Amino acid sequence: MASKKQAGPGGAVPAQEQKNGGDAARLVRKPMATFPQQAAARGRRALADVGNLMNGRPSLVNRQKQAAAATENGRKAVDVGSKKPLIPQAAARNRRPLADVRNLIINDRAAPANRQKPLTAVNRNGKAVMLKECKVKPEVIVISPDTEKEKKAKTSGGPRFCRRVPTLFDNLRKCSRASDGVVSSPKKTDPYDIDTPDSCNELAVVEYVEDIYKFYKSTEGTCLPLSSYMSSQAEISERMRAILIDWIIEVQYRLILMPETLYLTVYIIDQYLSMESVPRKELQLVGISAMLIASKYEEIWAPLVKDLLCLCDNAFTRDQVLTKEKAILDRLHWNLTVPTMYMFIVRYLKAAMGDEKLENMAFFYSELALVQYTMLIYPPSETAAACVYAARCTLGMNPRWTDILEHHTGLTEPQLLDCARRLIRFHALAPESKQKAVYKKYSSPKLGAVALQSPDKKLLPV
Structure with a gap:
């Protein structure tokens, strides 16, 4: 059987003889066309060069680098192994991969690995031109805290006041007053604007506060309880009412409810008693239901x-309280937005520009007025002004009544004397009275112990 020997690299395949089964067979083969060894070596690709071929053609990146290396300073590409000049076809075949760029030798000197090659471009005449390297400086943003000098410079401008900006409401109000003929009438100027410190506080409603209190004073007479409703009550008396209100004040203080709740509760009780005759056993039920409302x-x-x-x-059931609550609301026609004494006394204390002791003393007189049935003859605004006046007199403040208070209350000192004398007398009788909830409340150091102050003797009736 005949066997073949593969031809060596670059050599011809000779004829071979083999014997099989005693018979000699001579196989003669013609020599194959061979290529020179150097040409065969040029046609081969290294494994590392496979990555540089794209669709059978050298990659663009390798081509650009080879062109840049060949045109720089008129140097020719040199084979690293043989250091012989290559013809263009052979140079294109033996291009090095990207990893072999650092192995190139220029003028028998190895290029440093960390040297950055200059950028070149080809002009219209086909000559290589070196491009200038543009260095862009990175922009650095430094964030540092303000120094002490800068902080002082920012805060050294002194106190800043918010300038009041005219609003649409101001323009509408001027137009409305002009149409009603109010602008033509002389208007008393305010000697001191007490709302200036609250001009930046939106909750103070500085733009509307004057109109709000004018509305309160104009409508307080339409929702006052009757000052003589006890004549229509068959089973309850003034003393029973005083006991109920004294207990309501104690409950409000224990439950830490807002003062608005206390004054509204007393108003609901008096208003309901002015409309309905209540049995004696249900008087406390009315008080509990009014406080709930x-x-x-x-x-x-x-x-x-x-x-x-x-x-x-x-003493009562849950159903009784809820039933009485609904009955009271139906009788009052669900009208609970009324000007109480608390609304006026807060405004007048702001006009008085007093300290905390004056505020506690004024509220002490106002709660004494809540207990007394005889104080219903005065409107809430007058009683509130008399409380501020009596408090200033008891604390010995001079003057007793200022022009600012007269402007905001609309009341003069002689108009307040009658009501103030009643309050001073209630203060003098408070230590011996049976209803001592208010006296004990304002005798505590938490509220300045203002109840322990001696009442003004000049206002005491002889």
């Missing part, structure tokens, strides 16, 4: 019904 209107978290029932020793 006022708490729902004024408080964020109103007390629970079971808590109020516990305070009255469970």
Whole structure:
């Protein structure tokens, strides 16, 4: 059987003889056309060069680098192994991969690995031109805290005041007053604007506060309870009412309710008693239901019904309280937005520009007025002004009544004397009175112990 020997690299395949089964067979083969060894070597590709071929053609990146190396300073590409010049065809075949760029030798000197090659381009004449390297400086943003000098420079401008900007409401109000003929009438100038410190406070409603209190004073007479409703009550008396209000004040202080809740509760009780005849056994039920209504209107978290029932020793049931609550609201036509004495006294204390002691003393007189049935003959605005006047007299403030207070209250000192004398007399009788909830409340150091102050003797009736 005949066998073949593969031809060596670059050599011809000779004829071979083999014997099989005693018979000699001579196989004669013609020599194959061979290529020179150097040409065969040129046609081969290294494994590392496979990555540089794209669709059988050298990659663009390798071509650009070879062109840049060949044209720089008129140098010719040199084979690293043989250091012989290559013809263009052979140079194109033996291009080095990207990893072999650092192995090139220029003028028998190895190029440093970390040297950055200059950028070149070809102009219209086909000559290589070196491009200038543009160095862009990175922009650095430095964030540093203000120095002490800068902080002082910012805060050294002194106190800043917010300038009041005219609003659309101001223009509408001017137009409305002009149409009503109000502008032509002489207007009393305010000697001191008490709302200037609150000009930046949106909750103070500086733009509307004057109109709000004018509206309160004009409407307080339409929603006053009758000052003589006790004549229509068959089973209750002034003393029973004083006991109820004194207990309501104590409950409000224990539950830490807002003062608005207390004053609204007393208003609801008096207004309902002015309209309905209440039996004696239901008087406390009216008080509990009125406090529940006022708490729902004024408080964020109103007390629970079971808590109020516990305070009255469970004398009533839950259904009785809810039924009476609905009956009171129906009788008052659900009208709970009324000007109480608290609304006026807050405004007048702001006009008085007093300290905390003056505020506690004024509220002490106002709660004494809540207990007394005879104080219903005065409107809430007059009683509030008399409380501020009596407080200033008791504390010995001079002057007793200022022009600013007269401007904002609309009342002169002689107009307040009658009501103020009643309040001073209640203060003098408070230590011996049976209803001592208000006296004990304002005798505590927490409220300045203002109840322990001696009342003004000049205002005491002889």
